[in-house]
Amino acid sequence: xxxxxxxxxxxxxxxxxxxxxxxxxxxxxxxxxxxxxxxxxxxxxxxxxxxxxxxxxxxxxxxxxxxxxxxxxxxxxxxxxxxxxxxxxxxxxxxxxxxxxxxxxxxxxxxxxxxxxxxxxxxxxxxxxxxxxxxxxxxxxxxxxxxxxxxxxxxxxxxxxxxxxxxxxxxxxxxxxxxxxxxxxxxxxxxxxxxxxxxxxxxxxxxxxxxxxxxxxxxxxxxxxxxxxxxxxxxxxxxxxxxxxxxxxxxxxxxxxxxxxxxxxxxxxxxxxxxxxxxxxxxxxxxxxxxxxxxxxxxxxxxxxxxxxxx
Amino acid sequence: xxxxxxxxxxxxxxxxxxxxxxxxxxxxxxxxxxxxxxxxxxxxxxxxxxxxxxxxxxxxxxxxxxxxxxxxxxxxxxxxxxxxxxxxxxxxxxxxxxxxxxxxxxxxxxxxxxxxxxxxxxxxxxxxxxxxxxxxxxxxxxxxxxxxxxxxxxxxxxxxxxxxxxxxxxxxxxxxxxxxxxxxxxxxxxxxxxxxxxxxxxxxxxxxxxxxxxxxxxxxxxxxxxxxxxxxxxxxxxxxxxxxxxxxxxxxxxxxxxxxxxxxxxxxxxxxxxxxxxxx
Numbered sequence: 156x157x158x159x160x161x162x163x164x165x166x167x168x169x170x171x172x173x174x175x176x177x178x179x180x181x182x183x184x185x186x187x188x189x190x191x192x193x194x195x196x197x198x199x200x201x202x203x204x205x206x207x208x209x210x211x212x213x214x215x216x217x218x219x220x221x222x223x224x225x226x227x228x229x230x231x232x233x234x235x236x237x238x239x240x241x242x243x244x245x246x247x248x249x250x251x252x253x254x255x256x257x258x259x260x261x262x263x264x265x266x267x268x269x270x271x272x273x274x275x276x277x278x279x280x281x282x283x284x285x286x287x288x289x290x291x292x293x294x295x296x297x298x299x300x301x302x303x304x305x306x307x308x309x310x311x312x313x314x315x316x317x318x319x320x321x322x323x324x325x326x327x328x329x330x331x332x333x334x335x336x337x338x339x340x341x342x343x344x345x346x347x348x349x350x351x352x353x354x355x356x357x358x359x360x361x362x363x364x365x366x367x368x369x370x371x372x373x374x375x376x377x378x379x380x381x382x383x384x385x386x387x388x389x390x391x392x393x394x395x396x397x398x399x400x401x402x403x404x405x406x407x408x409x410x411x412x413x414x415x416x417x418x419x420x421x422x423x424x425x426x427x428x429x430x431x432x433x434x435x436x437x438x439x440x441x442x443x444x445x446x447x448x449x450x451x452x453x454x455x456x457x458x459x460x461x462x463x464x465x466x
Numbered sequence: 467x468x469x470x471x472x473x474x475x476x477x478x479x480x481x482x483x484x485x486x487x488x489x490x491x492x493x494x495x496x497x498x499x500x501x502x503x504x505x506x507x508x509x510x511x512x513x514x515x516x517x518x519x520x521x522x523x524x525x526x527x528x529x530x531x532x533x534x535x536x537x538x539x540x541x542x543x544x545x546x547x548x549x550x551x552x553x554x555x556x557x558x559x560x561x562x563x564x565x566x567x568x569x570x571x572x573x574x575x576x577x578x579x580x581x582x583x584x585x586x587x588x589x590x591x592x593x594x595x596x597x598x599x600x601x602x603x604x605x606x607x608x609x610x611x612x613x614x615x616x617x618x619x620x621x622x623x624x625x626x627x628x629x630x631x632x633x634x635x636x637x638x639x640x641x642x643x644x645x646x647x648x649x650x651x652x653x654x655x656x657x658x659x660x661x662x663x664x665x666x667x668x669x670x671x672x673x674x675x676x677x678x679x680x681x682x683x684x685x686x687x688x689x690x691x692x693x694x695x696x697x698x699x700x701x702x703x704x705x706x707x708x709x710x711x712x713x714x715x716x717x718x719x720x721x722x723x724x725x726x727x728x729x730x731x732x733x734x735x736x737x738x739x740x741x742x743x744x745x746x
Contacts, residue, residue, distance in 0.1 A: 189566050200588060200616075264483070293721045296699055350736050351740060405681050427591065427595060
């Protein structure tokens, strides 16, 4: 390139006075470009996070006449011994263990289906994506009725298929409530993962697939040895995202069960709201925030390591 | 094309798979629409069979109730205010940030880029309680400001803009610079128009996130005058007298604006979400 990129202006060393003024301009204007974002990021993300860490070592309440004092690791110790919190964390883990593989698998199947060159494929794509657009609050309200133990459509269909032998209590039973939440979650968000995987599939080199076909590879072999390796990073991303979403589980349980019955659908974020808002124990909720942050960070670090390994 | 003609069996299987899946997705949607048209006492009594999909004695009574008793229009107005301002401010704040990271050389650029990437990990929920604590102190509870400002600057959106501008050829900007245009002017009249896909992506993702947000409004508001739709749904469902038909009409009305937008901008929605996966 003949043109000197502006970006190198700062590195051009010259003592001409006219040049020098020009050299400083990018410096100043870059900070003008950055300033609004920096202010928002600092005030509403970085500083609150620092405050979360700090308050988690105190006895702060939302509004309290008592002075704030340091309590060391007490909040974390209390969390560790808090049966409700442990239950919530366990629920998140079970939820993740089931939903991540099932939802990723279903998303991949849907992505493969809508990646075929058949008619109405855009219609199907839109149908699968519609719940994502509607929002979880809407989906949860509808499924709350579908899961009604007496009159719900889900049990109606089950009765028909099993001649009345299988009739779960769904949201009313500690055994099935989390399963119902899983089903709603998958229904409401699998379209999102589908679209991301579809983008990955469309980047798979067609000549590679054709070469494999010419070499006599079966469709299954082509999928395993050409498609899957090509979309590996996308798959890792989708798995990570779904895992993080699993730990962010909140809207569905807030609307459908409020964590019940008997804590069987309680989650970390629901505990965060109960402790921090309803019980106004800000310090303890901050400890939950920090734990939550560490979980999400750990998942992300693992993902980045997995992606780097290959690229 | 040739392949699919060669393999009718595969096409049949594809269609079968697509139709089964579509049934699972359309069923609940149809149930919602039909139920919204039914008298409330019939929604559940008729929902265990095929009758769930037949609008027996349909009327718009439920919608009327959702608007009158559920204050639907007020909640819709609130959601529109919060989401539109969040999206616009988000574009205005994040795009120049990403542009500066991609185009300018200034001291601390690399460190700042690393900081932005590191911040993409911090989930909003991890700062919700300290924000609640801070904003309660500032008297910001039950304000639109409190609902908007935490979602304006977004490290991931900054990163999306950054990588978009990084891959954008700079020739036009260079030419303008030689003609003596200032940085701000170059950004607004050259870079921004070229970056329309990035703006669409960030705008749509920010809109979907803001429109669906439930946790933060549940923490920071308890006043219906600033309540947004997701929290409005959650509250309205538990206010007696509980009428399933009215609830379904309410959630259907709540889903309609975004569904309409989606139908109109389908390709952009799909492309935006697809682009959000191109990361790492």
